[in-house]
């Protein structure tokens with residue numbers, strides 16, 4: 001439970017908001033690198049309540065410019081991507097990706113352009129994504145080097161969809177293991193019959209609906225463990241599934257093969273980026289690519305039908321709270337569907353979005369099943385406090401070894417779940433040596 005003011009502080013991400021200032025201290029992914037080619041028209045980007053345009057110059061470097069031109073604010077969405085820079089159509093000022101002003105044709109003094117700087121932001125290309133840093137230049141943090149960034153493109157599958165609600169309620173679903181066996185029960189029941197590694201790994205979740213949950217603070221955020229006592233044909237055991245929340249908006253799954261970034265577009269719309277990877281398989285090549293997208297429910301057809309793309313978000317004919325997400329009540333009555341929704345993603349979206357665009361937390365009743373959610377609030381608010389008090393937020397300037405930050409899972413004998421993390425880290429280090 002959070003009072004109104006704390007909830008606003010937690011959720012609002014604009015340039016003058018405490019959480020917005022904290023989020024601006026991190027590198028954030030804003031689109032898949034493959035979506036932006038040399039010669040493409042400038043693309044609109046919405047991030048933390050502000051608008052930008054992304055483009056590539058003719059040498060392939062990606063740039064991010066504020067939506068409004070440095071000169072008198074005309075929209076750079078209308079600009080021309082021209083060779084080595086982006087040219088505003090109003091008076092022709094032209095900017096390079098690093099902000100260098102290349103041309104000011106309506107100003108006779110050739111020295112004028114040397115005294116000014118375009119409204120660009122630093123952009124990095126890594127792991128198949130474009131990343132930017134919107135904070136104060138003097139405080140630009142080290143760029144995080146995740147192990148999955150080193151894989152070939154073929155072994156990394158990236159998807160992006162958009163949801164019509166605040167980012168915090170989307171992340172909540174990722175540190176809330178107890179909803180898996182309920183909201184997603186149909187998907188999990190079917191998963192036993194599907195020949196995909198992911199499906200088999202999650203199948204046992206439906207056998208215990210009330211996992212024990214625990215959290216551990218770290219330098220980058222927290223680990224979140226769901227412990228399930230399972231008794232089946234393989235005998236009795238405790239299965240641990242451990243996810244990592246990495247401030248400010250990333251969750252690494254317990255299977256150690258998915259990173260999710262939940263990046264606010266503004267206070268009430270959120271971009272959800274998945275990175276699926278494999279050490280051995282060409283996930284991003286057919287037939288695996290389609291199989292994975294199909295199973296997770298992230299095919300272009302699904303995203304379009306459920307209104308989860310930039311183009312379809314908020315369209316009245318798409319499932320939304322007003323039309324009850326086109327829930328199939330007949331299937332629910334017949335017992336063929338728990339949620340009446342077509343798949344995992346639609347279920348998550350409906351659960352998050354139906355709570356309200358920026359949900360109220362004054363009247364929520366958190367339980368023992370919500371320790372991840374409570375820790376999420378506390379961790380994010382600590383980031384906002386730190387920045388407000390002039391300190392670096394979590395994960396920044398602490399020498400975090402990104403190769404060691406990962407989710408994990410396993411069967412516990414008598415040890416503590418934290419030992420599984422230590423064991424995985426040892427294996428990782430041996431592998432690297």
Ligand code: FES
Nearest residue numbers: 069071072088091
């Ligand atoms: S407003 Fe862009 S060049 Fe004048």
Ligand SMILES: [Fe+2]
Nearest residue numbers: 173179184348
């Ligand atoms: Fe879910």
